[in-house]
Amino acid sequence: MIKKIIYMNLSKIFLTIVSLLCFYNNAFPLAITHQLRPNGNFDTLALSNACSTIVGTSFSVRCNPALFPYSKGEGVLISASGKSDGDSIDNGRDLIFSPITEELIRKIFQQKNFNTFTLNSDFAFKTSVLEISYSPYYLLADLYLFNPAFPEVSLNLINHESLRLTSGLEVLQLPTAVAKFIFSAGASVYYFEHSYENTVFSLFDLTTTRPENLIKMKSRYGVGADVGFFLDNNSLLFPKLSLQIKNINSTLEDDSSENEAIIQAPQFLFDTYSTIGIGEKFQTAYGRFDLSCEIPFSDYFFLVSPAQIMFSGRYSIGLFSVLGSAGKYYQNVGLRFDSKNFNIGITYSREADMGAEQASMEQAVYTGVDIIL
Amino acid sequence: MIKNALGYLILMFFFLMIFSCGAKSEKTKIEKRDDSAIIRALNANNYEHALLLIEKELALDPKNLELSYLKVQALSEKASIDIYSLFPIVKMKLFDVAMTEWSDINKYTKKSQDDLQEAITEGGTVSSIDELDANEEKIKSTPLETITYTTAIEIQIGEDKYEKTTESYDVYGNSNAVTSTYFQKMCWATIIIESPLFFGMDRYFEYVGGQVDNSSSQADNCKEILGPQLEAFPENEQNLKREIKRAALQMIDHRRIQLDKKKNGEQIIKLAYALFESIPIIKKVPDLEDKNAEIVYTALELLENIRQKTRREERLGKNGRQQIGLLAGYLILGSIKESLFLEEINAPTDLLCQIRAEKVIKNYKNFLTGFRYLFNVIIESKISKKTKKRMMDVKADLDNAPEELEDDQKDNIHEFVEDISDDC
Numbered sequence: 001m002i003k004k005i006i007y008m009n010l011s012k013i014f015l016t017i018v019s020l021l022c023f024y025n026n027a028f029p030l031a032i033t034h035q036l037r038p039n040g041n042f043d044t045l046a047l048s049n050a051c052s053t054i055v056g057t058s059f060s061v062r063c064n065p066a067l068f069p070y071s072k073g074e075g076v077l078i079s080a081s082g083k084s085d086g087d088s089i090d091n092g093r094d095l096i097f098s099p100i101t102e103e104l105i106r107k108i109f110q111q112k113n114f115n116t117f118t119l120n121s122d123f124a125f126k127t128s129v130l131e132i133s134y135s136p137y138y139l140l141a142d143l144y145l146f147n148p149a150f151p152e153v154s155l156n157l158i159n160h161e162s163l164r165l166t167s168g169l170e171v172l173q174l175p176t177a178v179a180k181f182i183f184s185a186g187a188s189v190y191y192f193e194h195s196y197e198n199t200v201f202s203l204f205d206l207t208t209t210r211p212e213n214l215i216k217m218k219s220r221y222g223v224g225a226d227v228g229f230f231l232d233n234n235s236l237l238f239p240k241l242s243l244q245i246k247n248i249n250s251t252l253e254d255d256s257s258e259n260e261a262i263i264q265a266p267q268f269l270f271d272t273y274s275t276i277g278i279g280e281k282f283q284t285a286y287g288r289f290d291l292s293c294e295i296p297f298s299d300y301f302f303l304v305s306p307a308q309i310m311f312s313g314r315y316s317i318g319l320f321s322v323l324g325s326a327g328k329y330y331q332n333v334g335l336r337f338d339s340k341n342f343n344i345g346i347t348y349s350r351e352a353d354m355g356a357e358q359a360s361m362e363q364a365v366y367t368g369v370d371i372i373l
Numbered sequence: 374m375i376k377n378a379l380g381y382l383i384l385m386f387f388f389l390m391i392f393s394c395g396a397k398s399e400k401t402k403i404e405k406r407d408d409s410a411i412i413r414a415l416n417a418n419n420y421e422h423a424l425l426l427i428e429k430e431l432a433l434d435p436k437n438l439e440l441s442y443l444k445v446q447a448l449s450e451k452a453s454i455d456i457y458s459l460f461p462i463v464k465m466k467l468f469d470v471a472m473t474e475w476s477d478i479n480k481y482t483k484k485s486q487d488d489l490q491e492a493i494t495e496g497g498t499v500s501s502i503d504e505l506d507a508n509e510e511k512i513k514s515t516p517l518e519t520i521t522y523t524t525a526i527e528i529q530i531g532e533d534k535y536e537k538t539t540e541s542y543d544v545y546g547n548s549n550a551v552t553s554t555y556f557q558k559m560c561w562a563t564i565i566i567e568s569p570l571f572f573g574m575d576r577y578f579e580y581v582g583g584q585v586d587n588s589s590s591q592a593d594n595c596k597e598i599l600g601p602q603l604e605a606f607p608e609n610e611q612n613l614k615r616e617i618k619r620a621a622l623q624m625i626d627h628r629r630i631q632l633d634k635k636k637n638g639e640q641i642i643k644l645a646y647a648l649f650e651s652i653p654i655i656k657k658v659p660d661l662e663d664k665n666a667e668i669v670y671t672a673l674e675l676l677e678n679i680r681q682k683t684r685r686e687e688r689l690g691k692n693g694r695q696q697i698g699l700l701a702g703y704l705i706l707g708s709i710k711e712s713l714f715l716e717e718i719n720a721p722t723d724l725l726c727q728i729r730a731e732k733v734i735k736n737y738k739n740f741l742t743g744f745r746y747l748f749n750v751i752i753e754s755k756i757s758k759k760t761k762k763r764m765m766d767v768k769a770d771l772d773n774a775p776e777e778l779e780d781d782q783k784d785n786i787h788e789f790v791e792d793i794s795d796d797c
Contacts, residue, residue: 149445357413
């Protein structure tokens with residue numbers, strides 16, 4: 001029976017694999033991605049969100065709600081993380097506090113024309129059954145300067161506030177001759193208030209118009225959901241697999257009718273997207289190694305962008321962890337220290353949120369702290 | 374059962390993968406032009422590559438306004454008109470001067486400008502155009518019988534010089550003209566008439582007089598001649614009042630002409646002062662080379678097309694209009710920079726003395742083109758109806774101006790500059 005089913009779908013499976021190979025070039029020239037995502041922290045950032053198969057950590061549920069059964073701890077957590085240093089910070093500081101020179105202007109247009117700032121904070125209350133988290137601020141500010149002949153600024157400002165309910169459970173166990181498979185599923189449901197302004201204005205507008213007339217924040221409200229699945233096993237022969245759909249029912253898709261070459265379109269952030277994760281864990285006497293690969297798809301497993309495929313690794317021993325990740329546009333190395341009441345982390349990142357459109361990669365430093373009550 | 378379940382799981386695992394083959398996004402169905410490569414080239418100051426890409430796209434879609442706009446940006450970079458070349462001006466205006474200093478500077482220059490204007494133009498109270506219009510209406514509507522007036526008399530006694538030529542003929546028919554000069558005593562009275570209808574503008578004069586007997590006392594004779602005439606004045610009061618009304622209206626017309634002259638004088642003063650204050654900026658404007666001017670003309674044409682086809686609130690419409698102002702301003706200021714000996718100007722009064730006539734003539738087309746495009750944008754902006762009308766009058770003159778100067782016009786410019794130089 002299974003053989004029949006497999007045979008019938010073989011051609012479709014083949015086509016599916018081929019479609020995975022038929023990558024698409026980004027149809028949105030100003031597609032912007034971010035490592036620090038809503039519901040993320042410095043761990044997920046250090047791993048470039050390639051963490052949906054890493055179980056038993058304090059950040060596992062952030063990565064994949066299906067990992068909820070593996071996080072048994074209860075308590076209250078206050079978390080904050082954001083960019084604390086880097087080229088964007090330097091450029092912002094130079095522009096605001098220092099005399100503006102032609103060298104700075106030239107550097108901004110030709111090398112550092114995309115500048116971004118992110119900050120995330122949340123309060124979480126976790127029990128063995130569910131987790132409630134409230135994020136008052138997920139702040140995002142992206143500035144893209146272009147066209148030296150008549151300078152324009154493409155500005156995307158976001159504050160995403162959300163209240164989230166997460167839970168998960170082990171669905172079934174499948175002991176086999178070679179391994180024991182454990183299948184779990186989880187989901188998050190969240191209410192969000194999304195304040196944003198995504199606009200373009202010229203340098204001339206800056207000199208003639210008041211900022212409140214140039215930047216008019218709008219708001220959207222709604223309910224969304226994340227769904228995750230995780231297939232664990234206790235054998236090194238089989239990788240761990242995850243499958244997620246994020247931001248179901250998202251009403252925050254890019255609906256700009258303006259020229260998309262200059263309007264920013266955040267991707268894998270508030271829009272509906274899905275991921276497949278493949279990972280493995282190695283527990284040794286000298287610590288634990290986690291390796292993971294995350295393949296993101298737009299919409300419901302529609303198309304994949306190879307540039308967004310991320311590989312990550314984590315080594316932890318005792319209270320100390322080293323995290324790293326690599327992809328075409330992101331390379332991170334992070335350090336994390338856990339203690340009874342707080343965790344701190346710092347991540348050094350080379351990132352190009354604008355992908356191929358960005359003139360050069362940005363060096364950035366992200367820091368984060370978790371306070372455990 | 375386990376195998377079935379496993380098979381089920383595997384099937385489910387790929388279910389969504391298969392699903393992806395069927396789904397089609399509406400967005401990907403639409404063919405999108407990718408302007409990002411053009412913008413990247415512009416950011417890297419690689420205008421040649423940008424122009425190449427733009428021309429390729431324009432061949433497929435020649436009427437696309439966004440592509441026209443991008444072409445303008447590439448042409449601007451080619452003509453070296455970008456944030457880098459204009460940085461000194463932007464820095465001066467935006468980045469260097471504190472707000473408190475700006476207001477202090479503005480107050481000082483306003484005071485100096487007022488003083489200079491007062492020194493050169495007429496002093497005293499001059500009625501505004503609106504006041505003159507109101508007075509004219511009052512004059513016209515005043516019935517003759519309600520007109521009042523007062524008179525004052527000034528008597529003058531003098532002599533008029535006459536020449537008399539006498540012609541005689543001798544027996545041979547030859548003419549012989551003899552001119553003799555003689556003086557005739559005269560006396561006349563000026564009757565100075567003042568009336569509220571004149572609104573303090575001026576006075577009206579009537580005259581009576583006559584010749585005095587040369588042999589008698591002029592003073593006594595004047596009394597005899599003028600006395601009856603003055604007693605009889607006015608012979609016809611209705612006529613006098615009619616004359617008063619006519620004179621009042623003439624005064625209004627005369628005052629209007631004076632006012633225009635004074636306003637023109639004020640404008641020239643303001644223009645000279647504005648130019649003088651702009652000299653630091655003009656010095657930093659990039660030099661206007663001939664090849665750059667041609668590129669700017671092409672860019673302005675494209676922008677004008679965009680301006681006519683877009684609304685002001687649209688991005689292309691707003692940017693296009695602003696950039697017309699920038700490029701037209703560059704044409705005008707670059708031409709002014711070339712047409713003056715800037716280093717020799719130390720005061721507003723030096724401006725007229727430092728004109729380079731040959732450069733003014735050479736840049737005539739730049740001035741004309743720049744002002745034409747600039748006025749198109751200004752007229753569209755939010756200005757009063759009165760200002761708009763004046764701007765449109767100026768625009769009409771610009772549109773009717775010759776595309777090139779005739780030889781006699783060039784000579785006039787040379788003469789004008791030479792005449793002024795003589796007084797410097």
